[in-house]
Amino acid sequence: MSRRGGTAAGQPLSAVTEQVPDTSATPPSLSSVTASRRRGGDGGHAPTSRRRSTRTQKLKKLGWVLFFLLPSAIPLFIFTLVPMVSSLWVSLHKWNLISPMEWVGLKNYTNLLGDEMTRRVFLHTLIYVVGYLPIVYAGGLLLALALNQKLKGRSFLRATYFLPVVTSWVVVALVWKWLLNPTNGLVNQLLGGLGLPQPGWWTDPHWALPAVILSSAWKDLGFVMVILLAGLQSIPTDVHEAAKVDGSNAWQRFWRITLPLLSPSTFFVVVISLINGFQVFDQVYVMTAGGPAGSSQVVVGQIYDLTFRYGRAGEASALSWILFAVILIITVFQIRGQRRWVHYA
Amino acid sequence: MRDSRSLPAKLALYAAVLVGAAIMLFPFLWTVITSITPEGSLADGPTVFVDNPTLNAYRTLLDAMPIWRIILNSLGVAVVSTVLQLVTGSMAAYGFARLHFPLKNVIFGFYLATLMVPLQVLVVPLFIEMKTLNLQDTYFALLAPTIASAFGVFLLRQAVIGVPTELDEAATIDGAGHLRIFTTIVLPLIRPALATVAVFAFMGSWNSFLWPLVVIRSPEFMTLPLGLSTLQGQFTTQWDVVMAGSVVSIVPIxxxxxxxxxxxxxxxxxxxxx
Structure with a gap:
């Protein structure tokens, strides 16, 4: 493809190979006009060559467009767009991945929307998001505020807080499953040592989701901190100085200046956390597998189980589209609502 | 303002950030400790100072799965998918930012649409696609969904737009074509954005779990998250082995x-x- 782009217009090679019958250098005459008309209605000789060059130029331009776009367009088409459309198609069928598909129209959707199980998995997912977001935001903000001060070993601390972010979810889930082991886990040993109650964590239906929330927040704290720290550092110091001159105290400055000016970063954190939060899966699968007794099953876990455990791929696809719709609606609402509370400096 | 802080306030600040660091680091330390504690002593939980440290858990791990190969798989897949995303992404970014062609906005809209669709929507049909093409349980299957990322294209396009077109024009006068402008002018100037995309591509591939879980069965094509999850399935209560696997997964990253x-x-x- 790069070769096609490489041959410049008007080069002898392309002129010869493409326009063999028209190489006579005679001035425009009746015969040549008829000849060119026979070839497809081209005008006189001089315009022909100009048009010829614009045509090869156009081809060349198209060649460059294809050269730059196809490497991404082809995989995105085959591995994203086609599955996207076929997922819609599958969601309108009853299908166990093996026997032929059976058309059911929108029945998968109506069944799911009326199903108690759907409401439960969405509720669990919502509990996860609602529990997780305040912890990572408050924790991340505190760490960011602390690291925005003059501190010795600041970059070491920042790197330490960020370490769990690069660790994979599966590792984090396993490490915390062990830390939160009800009998000989570290957390319960510490709680016992302090004379506090020791929850059953992932073995107890009431504590399974909190266990997942705790470990997820621990992993993402550093991510939120880095985003908020970057936001804090982009606030100009003279705004703070001016407020100080006007006699405001640190507390007022935090609420009136820092938080409002940090709102674009906060917005980013909230949007990303909600999008990722509604898609929570890895840590739940590893820590609780949705249990005990389905008490921590989340939407994506349900999609996985429907497909690969119960052979109900049609319903699974429908559920994935319902989830997508929910995420999309929430994100659109946030983007619309941001005008009211996000201040771009 | 900051230097005028009182000593107690400063001490409180240091205490707080150090407690935070301990909370972040201790689970890692605990993982290592557990992995070298003899299995028999685990019933009451390990102690910070291990009595008879042993590497038995690591031996069991080596026997249970081809762990070296799994580590190499993880690293290899992450590196290849990062390189692919950088190449495909930066080329598309140049195309969208610098070339003029009909339906450009429509095509870019399609790219953005793929950005919004989460993996779980695609998992079932993608799995069927791989099955039909007889590609399940291969490296290609692991890589396929990450060859190009619309997120990368989007981020890099912003960066290319930020490169002044005067530079291109000057190069064109000097006789440079698109390929030369792309490689010698644009790419070096969008390095920060390339680094960002590389970080996200690498971490995304390294942490990826749902897709490998769906498409890979044989241990020799597993990546670390999938290998660890199967390990836990085999050694449910042997925490020393599970933690040894976790240590091995943490070290490379x-x-x-x-x-x-x-x-x-x-x-x-x-x-x-x-």
Whole structure:
């Protein structure tokens, strides 16, 4: 493809190979006009060559467009767009991945929307998001505020807080499953040592989701901190100085200046956390597998189980589209609502 | 303002950040400790100072799965998918930012649409696609969904738009074509954005779990998250072995992180500022 782009217009090679019958250098005459008309209605000789060059130029331009776009367009088409459309198609069928598909129209959707199980998995997912977001935001903000001060070993601390972010979810889930082991886990040993109650964590239906929330927040704290720290550092110091001159105290400055000016970063954190939060899966699968007794099953876990455990791929696809719709609606609402509370400096 | 802080306030600040650091680091330390504690002593939980440290758990791990190969799989897949995303992404970014062609906005809209669709929507048909093409349980299957990322295209396109067109024009006068402008002018100037995309591509591939779980069955094609999850299935209650597996999974990424820590954090911070 790069070769096609490489041959410049008007080069002898392309002129010869493409326009063999028209190489006579005679001035425009009746015969040549008829000849060119026979070839497809081209005008006189001089315009022909100009048009010829614009045509090869156009081809060349198209060649460059294809050269730059196809490497991404082809995989995105085959591995994203086609599955996207076929997922819609599958969601309108009853299908166990093996026997032929059976058309059911929108029945998968109506069944799911009326199903108690759907409401439960969405509720669990919502509990996860609602529990997780305040912890990572408050924790991340505190760490960011602390690291925005003059501190010795600041970059070491920042790197330490960020370490769990690069660790994979599966590792984090396993490490915390062990830390939160009800009998000989570290957390319960510490709680016992302090004379506090020791929850059953992932073995107890009431504590399974909190266990997942705790470990997820621990992993993402550093991510939120880095985003908020970057936001804090982009606030100009003279705004703070001016407020100080006007006699405001640190507390007022935090609420009136820092938080409002940090709102674009906060917005980013909230949007990303909600999008990722509604898609929570890895840590739940590893820590609780949705249990005990389905008490921590989340939407994506349900999609996985429907497909690969119960052979109900049609319903699974429908559920994935319902989830997508929910995420999309929430994100659109946030983007619309941001005008009211996000201040771009 | 900051230097005028009182001593107690300063001490409280240091105490707080150190407690935070301990909370972040201790689980890692505990993982290592557990992995070298003899299995028999685990019933009451390990202690910080291990009595008879042993590498038995690591031996069991080596016997249970081809762990070296799994580590190499993880690293290899992550590196290849990062390189692919950088190449395909930067080329598309140049195409959208610098070339003029009909339906450009429509096509870019399609790219953005793929950005919004989460993996779980695609998992079932993608799995069927791989099955039909007889590609399940291969490296290609692991890589396929990550050859190009619309997120990368989007981020890099913004960066290319930020490169002044005067530079291109000057190069064109000097006789440079698109390929030369792309490689010698645009690419060097969008390095920060490339670094950001690289960080996200690498971490995304390294952490990826749902897709490998769906498409890979044989241990020799597993990546670390999938290998660990199967390990836990086999050794449910043998926490020393599970933690040995976790240590082995953490070490490679910890080394990458130590070497590139500054760039990784800068890359993540970079996405939030916009």
């Amino acid at each position: 910890a080394i990458v992180y130590l070497l590139a820590q500054r760039h990784i954090i800068a890359g993540v911070a970079h996405t939030g500022i916009k």
